[in-house]
Amino acid sequence: MKTRIVVTREPNEVVVEEHDLRPGDNEVLVKTYLASICGTDKNYSEGKMPREVQVERVDGNNEAHHAYPLKMGHEAAGTVVEVGKNVTDFKVGDKVMSFGWYNTMADYFVAPVVHNGYGVVKVPEGMSMEAASLGEPTACAIYAGMQSGVELGDVVVVVGVGFAGQVIAQVVKKMGAAKVICVDVVDGKLNLARKMGADIVLNPNRDDVVARVLEETNNQGADVVIEVAGNDTAIQLCSDILKHGGIMGLYSWVLEPAQLYINRWHNDGFDIRTLALMHRIKIDRPWWIEKTMQNVANGMVQIDPLISHVFDLADAAKAFDVACNDPDACKVMLKP
Ligand SMILES: [Zn+2]
16 A cells, blocks of 8 residues: 655654555554644654664564654554454454554554554544544543542642643543642643633743642642643642642653752652553553543543644644644644
C-alpha cells in the first residue's frame, strides 16, 4: 500500500514522504482517520530527544525511533483495511486506536495487535472517531486523574491546562473535588478550562496564585496539586501551594534540568507520585486503557472540544509550527 508519511528528517525539518507499507503476520494495516501531535512529537521534532529512549520491540519488526530521520506519530484512530495471517481477533472494517509509536501521521499505518498495552485497541461503542484519535493521550490523562488520590470535597489545583491538564481537571471534578483550580499562563487555555467545568482559573502573570489558593483553602493549601506544565517554575508552584501532607502528582515529562527549593517536600511530608500510564504499569496497561476509554464512551469526560486545530496531512510542517509555537493550540490534528 502506498502512503504519505510525516518524517522529521532532522530537528526542525518536518516533511511528508511517500512510502510502501504492508502488515506483518501479527499486524494490521489501518487507514488513518485523524492523527494527533503529542508533546513527545513536538520534543522530537525540535531535537529534544532523551538518549535513553528506545522503542519497545513487539515482534522485532518495529523500527527504533531514537534516531533521525524519524517517522512521526503515535496518537491516531482509523479503520482496519488488512490483517496479517496470524491475526484472529481483528478484522477488516474494525475501528481501532493506536497505543504505541507506529508512524500514525500517515494515510495508513501498520501496528501490532495489543501487547502489554502497546498496539491497536478497538474503539468502544459510543466513542467519536475524533475522541478515539486521541485515545492514547486521553487514557494517560484520565489515568493520572484517577490515580491522583483525590477524595470527596478536596481542593485540587491543576498547573498547566494543555490537553492533558484539561482532561485531568474534568476527571478530578467528576471524582468529587469540591473545587478545581486551573493555572496557566495562556488565557485561551484558562477560558477553555472554565468552559469545561473548572471552578477557578488563575494566570500567574496576573494573579498571586499562592495567595489565592490559601484564600480558597482556609490557609491550609490545596489537598492535591497536579503538575502538567513541564517546567521547574510549575513544579515549584505546586510545592508552594500544597497543604501539609498533601499529594503532589507529577504528570509531565520534563527534559530540562530543574532547579527547585524542595524543603517542604520533606518538612511537610508530601506524598509525591508520578502519574504516567504508558511508562509505568505494563501488565495493568490493557485494563487501564479499557477502563479509562469507557469513561469517554459513556460521556463522563469530554474530548472533542479540546481539538483546537485540524490540518491537512500535506501541511504537517505548518501543523508542527502551530503545535510548537501557538500558545492557544490545545490539540493539533492531522487529517489524511
Ligand atoms: Zn502522546
